[in-house]
Amino acid sequence: MNAQEVLNEIRKGKRFLVAGHIDPDGDTITSTLLMGRLLKHLGKGYTLYIRDSIPEKFGFLAGIGEIKQSIEGLEPDTIITLDAPNLERVALPKPRARVINIDHHQSNERFGDVNWLEVDRGAACLMAFELLRLAGAPLGSQEGEMVFTGLFTETGGFVLPNVSAEVLRICADVMEHGVNASDIAFRMTARDERNLALLGEVLATLKITDGIATIELTEKMLDDVGLGHDEHDSDSFIRYPSSIPGIKVAIFFREMRQEGTVRMSFRSLSGADVDRIASRFGGGGHPAAAGAKLKGSYEEVKERVIEETKRYLACEEG
Numbered sequence: 001m002n003a004q005e006v007l008n009e010i011r012k013g014k015r016f017l018v019a020g021h022i023d024p025d026g027d028t029i030t031s032t033l034l035m036g037r038l039l040k041h042l043g044k045g046y047t048l049y050i051r052d053s054i055p056e057k058f059g060f061l062a063g064i065g066e067i068k069q070s071i072e073g074l075e076p077d078t079i080i081t082l083d084a085p086n087l088e089r090v091a092l093p094k095p096r097a098r099v100i101n102i103d104h105h106q107s108n109e110r111f112g113d114v115n116w117l118e119v120d121r122g123a124a125c126l127m128a129f130e131l132l133r134l135a136g137a138p139l140g141s142q143e144g145e146m147v148f149t150g151l152f153t154e155t156g157g158f159v160l161p162n163v164s165a166e167v168l169r170i171c172a173d174v175m176e177h178g179v180n181a182s183d184i185a186f187r188m189t190a191r192d193e194r195n196l197a198l199l200g201e202v203l204a205t206l207k208i209t210d211g212i213a214t215i216e217l218t219e220k221m222l223d224d225v226g227l228g229h230d231e232h233d234s235d236s237f238i239r240y241p242s243s244i245p246g247i248k249v250a251i252f253f254r255e256m257r258q259e260g261t262v263r264m265s266f267r268s269l270s271g272a273d274v275d276r277i278a279s280r281f282g283g284g285g286h287p288a289a290a291g292a293k294l295k296g297s298y299e300e301v302k303e304r305v306i307e308e309t310k311r312y313l314a315c316e317e318g
């Protein structure tokens, strides 16, 4: 499947549901917005859907308020999923509509009637942007801000291995169409005083053993700095342990007491495949950046994940 074939498939639908993934990141949010622009250009009816709330820092993107958190009563004839390896990830029940699955995860389960998968593409928003260009949709600074934001966040600020010539070329193109790159970079990395205090607490938990660097965010730390789950922004904290030279895998543990779960983010800039580590815990992602969530007591989960990661690295080396 290539972009032109996917565009032809999209033209066949009338009423669309566009779904990004739960616990949304910049890539899924901007892919969803860009797909909305495409459908608008094609004169289609559409609803944009991401179940979980959108972090505040993305509030400047045009049309962000169009994204709904519920799909009750909708009867689309076509569902487009973006940046999601399976249907659970977009919080959709088994759909009656035709599904167009657009993604760049190697673990994608090919659950669509149409599957456009490009594992070598640095971000899903690149794929959505390509469709817009192909359809001849007008591209201005708003669409440029969407794709720039998606690319900036998905590459961890242009440091992860998914930064490519294509990524930088599109960033340069959209800057020529009025995108203020430094303004977006600032928005994506800005931190208020309480979030900065939280970062301090989290960094104080840094531990390094056998090439594994870990940091933690507990409920108590949120209480101490006076931040709620919705107000805090810890997405980029993982960059600090993964920036240490010689580290093979960095892990960020987040205690989610109300859910009774622990969330993990994994990073590797060393060639270790953290997608495979995360998949041992029912999660996934990309070779250099992945995530997972486990039920259980915080300390037990932490210990288990560290042990399992050590075992994985020992196998790799052995």
Ligand SMILES: [Mn+2]
Pocket: 027, 028, 083, 104, 123, 124, 154
């Ligand atoms: Mn992505």
